Amino acid sequence: MxxxxxxxxxxxxxxxxxxxxxxxxxxxxxxxxxxxxxxxxxxxxxxxxxxxxxxxxxxxxxxxxxxxxxxxxxxxxxxxxxxxxxxxxxxxxxxxxxxxxxxxxxxxxxxxxxxxxxxxxxxxxxxxxxxYSMAHQFTGLLWGNANAIDFQGCDVTMAFNEYDEGVIFPDDETGVPCTAYFARNAYMNGYRLTSQVGLFREVVEDLRVKNHLPAIAPFPMQSFERFVYFLLVRIAGEDPNFRQFNREQALKALLWAGYIELELSKHAVVPDDTHR
Missing domain, CATH: 3.40.50.300 (P-loop containing nucleotide triphosphate hydrolases)
Incomplete structure (x- = not known):
């Protein structure tokens, strides 16, 4: 360690x-x-x-x-x-x-x-x-500037960058970044998940608004990891001609990850049974 x-x-x-x-x-x-x-x-x-x-x-x-x-x-x-x-x-x-x-x-x-x-x-x-002399409140991944790739002020971009550059798969001497492994041809041509943060954010916001939730909210790690898994493994990894993700694929990955169910559960209205 x-x-x-x-x-x-x-x-x-x-x-x-x-x-x-x-x-x-x-x-x-x-x-x-x-x-x-x-x-x-x-x-x-x-x-x-x-x-x-x-x-x-x-x-x-x-x-x-x-x-x-x-x-x-x-x-x-x-x-x-x-x-x-x-x-x-x-x-x-x-x-x-x-x-x-x-x-x-x-x-x-x-x-x-x-x-x-x-x-x-x-x-x-x-x-x-x-x-309990000190407490720290953890949040999900925070969004930053909607119009720029911001590695310092946007947790979501930094997390995507880990898959682009940091997390190695497989975990041995042959390993490469996850994006390079599952989207090899696209990666060699310059593709990175961070280049599509804007698209992913739009899909997330649209889905939230359609379900009567605030447009902007932290991205929970629980669903973020599943979201990236579906994008890389189930879409890019199964398509040798993959170049980049479209809105339909991003939405499909978001739904598969259970993002909206998790978010709706946090905003669920608890019935008032004080008079029962």
Whole structure:
């Protein structure tokens, strides 16, 4: 892993959190251990399991010759008061060993049935002070200037450029950028996905307006990746005479990607049942 971009000597530990029936210390610590491929001890006490999780994180910093550790927990929106208490326990164990830990809790604000759950629904002050001192709101890919290829001010253009120049396929010494692989002849003649950002934007805006949505909105990564997949693999990759995409193909890819269903679900009206 290339760590040259890091301004501080920090080791990263990534884990996904489940949704247990009982959020015990054993379940919480087992998630850390199993993520690292370690065996859990069935009859260990909660305190013993938490200490093993602490030792794991200590070893991670030592193995990577780092001074601090960043614990990145995905699906932290599933946390209850019990998980926050376990996090406090783990933080205390690390602190007593003079190890600095940073906890990065990733919340999916649209992950719950029956409405949104937001990071603003925070736990008590002691927990908030430790783990919620800073928040960053992620968006989809933002559009920039509608009339120019803007690699700095347009997230969508930058994302397309990754397929044109950055992401290599296949992932070996024979690999080339994705656009070059699936649209080889067109690429050799100068074609790039970024050259058609204007067309893609028009198709997206037209589709949104037809479905009574605001014309401009961030492009969700979930549907963007599927959109590009369909364009490159299912259209360009299957046409040896491909030169560039037309409006019909762009719309077909957008619909196949489930773009409009995802956007409509975010704007769905929740029935008011307070009087039932």
């Amino acid at each position: 290339n760590a040259s971009w890091q301004p501080f000597p920090v080791a990263f530990f990534f884990m996904d959190y489940g949704k247990p029936e009982k959020a015990t210390e054993n379940y919480f610590s087992a998630t850390f251990l199993e993520t690292a491929g370690m065996r859990t001890i069935r009859h260990a006490t909660g305190a013993e399991s938490m200490m093993r999780a602490c030792n794991l994180l200590m070893e991670r910093t030592r193995d990577l010759c780092q001074e601090a550790i960043a614990v990145v927990i995905n699906e932290a929106n599933r946390f209850t008061s019990f998980e926050h208490d376990h996090l406090v326990t783990l933080d205390n164990l690390l602190e007593r060993r003079k190890k600095r830990a940073f906890f990065i809790l990733i919340y999916q604000n649209d992950a719950e049935w029956g409405g949104q759950q937001a990071i603003d629904h925070r736990p008590p002050t002691q927990v908030t002070g430790r783990f």
